[in-house]
Amino acid sequence: MSDRDVDRRSFLRLAGTAAAAASLAGCSGGGDGNGDGGDGETGDGGGNATDGEGGNETGTEERPEPETREEYLQRANLLLHEQAPWVYLNRQYSVYGVSNEIQWEARRDERIEAYAIQPQDGKRSVRITQSQMDSGLDPHDHRETPTDNIVLQAYEGLLGRDPEGAIVEKLATGYERIEEGTVRFDIREGVTFHSGEELAPEDVAFSINRIVKEDVGGLASPQRDQLAGVTGAEVVDGERAVRVNSDGVNPIVFQEFATYCDIVQRSWIEEHEGSYINSNMNGTGPFQLENYNQDVSVSFARYEDYWREPAPAESLEITAAGEASTRVNQLLGGETDLVVNVPPQDAGRVQESSGASLSAVPSTRIIYNAMVYNREPFDSTEFRRAMNLAVDLDSIIENVLSGFADPTGQPTLEGFVGYNDEVGPFEHDPERAQSLVEESGYAGAEIELHTPVGRYLKDLEIAQAVASQIDNLENVSCSVQQRDFQTLAGELLDGDLSTSPAFYLIGWGNATFDASQTIIPLLTSDGALTSYSSDRVDELIQQAQSMTGEGPGSSGADGDGNQSGNDSSSS
Amino acid sequence: MLSPRTLRNLKREFDRSALAKVGVALVALVVFVAVFAPLLAPHDPTAQSLDDKRLPPLGFSGTENQTTTERVNGTVQVVNETVTVNATADHPLGTNALGQDMLSRVIYGARTSLLVGLLGTLLAAVVGVPVGLVAGYVRGRVDDALMRSADVMLAFPSLVLAIALVGLWGRAAIRVPDPFVVAGLAPGMPRTFTLPGTVIVVVGLVNWVWFARVARGEALALRDEEYVKAARSLGASDPFVLRRHVLPNSATPILVLATIQVAAIVLLESALSYLGFSGTELSWGFDIAQGRDYLATAWWISTMPGIAIVLTVIGINLLGDWLRDALDPGIEGEGGGGA
């Protein structure tokens, strides 16, 4: 990688790693809602003229050059469908088991806000069982959903999202773009930390800088990429407001703040050591920490001086059980009120039971098989397309995932900014796949699909099904290689494409609701986790990222950006 | 190694003990199944048929609640339906969540278990026996150093150490061509068989100490035997004495220990596979782990491979009892490590 284009490189690098880490980790911080989350009928390749046509770039390029940011992103998605750098698999659902003793609706971003839980019939305390516990309580020193779900009960950000994904104000009472690279947040009054002290603009600027600057706040935050493009923040002199600067336009800056960046109290952080901050909490959120039993449970009490109405639940306990069946048994046994990741095979038991029910929503995570573009036989577009045609995605979704997933055909999920609704999933066509393999010149290829085990819902079973369907082609043989997630992730993230397996299953959560945070890290030349490189895709994305997208009909800084995203997706 | 007297003892004990016969029969059955797996298995154990997923074993037909989703106005609705699932003679032990034939998987699983058991034991013996013999024969500091390092090894429970090593080193797998399929005798069966390489190395490494301890004990005792002393006084070199006299006369206890070790390693392998620290999907422990998710809906997925493990280990243990009772090397109880 040369330094030929410093500007582009730096934003790609920053932006790229953002979602990368998160989604990869099997737990991206939670996206935001996405409008209606897709109607699940995208399947069947409906309206997709390019399917099975040997995907040539020229067809796409005869179209007129895009004009808006969204159109650039949509064009990139079309191109990425045709070039098939991935075997497109499923959009994962978040499936929760909910006891009848509480009322709660699942969010699309994998987050559980206990503030929204309504205990029924005089019940006062609520218990949530996740798949694993936190990796420490410092809100800026982690990046997995399980930790998020514990931390977010006590800490809050400037902006948030409603259950549908629209941006709402939290600790900010107003937000606007002042100039290209600068935005301003007005800070809410009358908010207190659990320590009793009042929230000041200095705390907000400090929190942002603690994430984006290595030398602020005593840690190099792994969340720097979640605020991709942001270079720093400062208090506006004499006002209760904070100015945030970005490197370049940063079209998705408000989306980032709606999902990330917990606000901490500056003096509290500066006075304490890392291990203290990791085992105590001092935020402004609706619950305050009562007892921290690391690896076992975290219990909270309602914060009575919360700036909104105090939470309906008086107390809250979060625990974990690694085995899905264990969580379900605990729920059915009345031992807990809310469990995450109910596996499809147990969905019936939960639904049938008298004491609990299911709550399922499409998540912001996509599961895919990357095919590294410069490794044989995946350097052939024909071969890559053949792999997509060999896979019977509908059968996998129906039989392995019991319908708890949507099929995909492009890297961007339905309802996201940049989703191209002309592109559907590939059809299952093994014969065409076989002839494409012949055309590619790689007939007889032997490939190995690397997969983590237990990281994503049914990851190994999906990989086994995919490998078996590819293996059923007469001219390709395919087997599965189980991998330790940490090692696999290490190989993918070390910045050296040649150390990564040529063919691997991975999942990606994109919390920003914007195509750029999937494509940049995964599919541009300098992406942190890239498996693909195409000048044209790079160019389209660079164009898109130089526009604010805040014109008519696209996401805006006035807080309805997401709204418009939703509109386009529901059409 | 096996003197006529030894053989007589073996035969007498075999005739006397019904359990010995059961053990030999079970082990013979498992070995037979493992060797001829491609000819015996009714299906390719890796072949999937998603439409035939989770079929019950013969005699357990019934109804099952299936859940799927529907989109209503953009929200996900969960739909329950009751369907009848019929067992078929095609899949006598049922199928797993991917529609793979459980009987074929149980048959092929015997290969993984036995190969890991035998190769792991062999490796442990190859490492442990020479070390033990030398230590016991030379005594002194070498012996002290060995005994202390053996104690250090023993301070790590073998399962814990094995998990750590496989988890940290990765799950290397070696694909070996299947001779029956190569010879065209078993069309439609997998062309290669996957050996979990790291697991074999690791189970060997965590179990060598048992062999070292037993070999050392034997060497300590044999060292002072008259014929060994005689050999040395005649100018035989130490390596020669060790190879020619000490090793052959230690064979019996080592053989009995090896039997116990095979059982222990079969259990260890299944535990590693169960926890996901393996390199193959054709393993009883792996299937038990897969079935864990389906305990309430498809109990047979975990149950069948479990029964296979129990029968195999019973067989090996009975075989070990037979050898021990017939040869009486007095090492009962050592060489532990059940998972």
Add this chain to the structure above:
Amino acid sequence: MSFGRFLLKRTLQGVVVVWGVVTVVFLLRFITPGSPVDVVAPLDASPELRRQIARELGVDRPLYVQYFEYLAGLLRGDMGYSYLSGTEASARVFARLPATLELTVAATIVAVALSVPLGVISATRRHQPSDYAATTFSLLGISTPNFWLGIMLVLVLAVQFDVFPTSDRAFGFLESVGHLVVIAVDGPLVPPGEGTRLVVEFPLDVGAFGRTFTTWLSYIVLPAVTLGTYFTALITRLTRSGMLEELGQSYVQAARAKGLPETLVRYRHALRNTLIPVVTVVGLQMGTLIGGAVITEAVFDWPGLGTTVINAIQQRDWPILQGSLIVIGVGFVVVNIAVDAIYAYLNPRVVE
């Protein structure tokens, strides 16, 4: 050699072994691919930042320096800080230890309480139905993978018949006993999920303690049985064959000939001599028990050291992994010294 000197010698040997354990655990990191910096550094870390992190973790220094620092830290009770959460590794490891101890002790109690009588019955009623039953049980017991046994127990007793909870640990034994003291103010401990604590009538409510204890018991029964079965079977076999051998010895026949009561012969003499080798084997098998605890914890989501080890391996959280392994190793060494001491006490001949 006196008993005291024997003990001193064993203790010194134990110290050497512990030092070896620490060394092996420390070196494990260096024979494992990947660097601790990968675990800690953000994905987009610059080379300078990575160097800075390496410096902060201290992993940029020569091996021997790191080694001596680690040893020095251990002597102060400092196992370093978790790479992931930044919390003290020693605090975390020792917080998990009681659950594992509780489980292994419960399993040992189950095993000893069942196996010795079984073995004796089996030996004294040879070739009777009770002997066959005990022999069959012990054969099954040593041949069944305990994780599978656990799963089957859950399938039958928790999923089908709902007698026991499927998993998890309600609270610690000490907590439940300690609660007897405060019960008047706070009511019985309740299992996870039942929320508020009942307010209990004054004066001291023995019933509340009873319910607390029963709850504790209901959670530990399945894991303890799962873990204890292999051990029960093993000791039954040893006791049976040991008893048979002893009962055939000339001193037993002599005692019988002298007209000593059969019970006295059996239990005073034969059993006592049988138990001597049994104790040694139990000590040697402690490693198996602790290893079994790891997988039993995984099956039952028991929050002990085993689950900590597995998580730490998967997350490459070295300080936690190393700390846990050292605690397990030290535990093993201590148990073995205790076993040797008991052995020496029962059988003074070993203290030559």
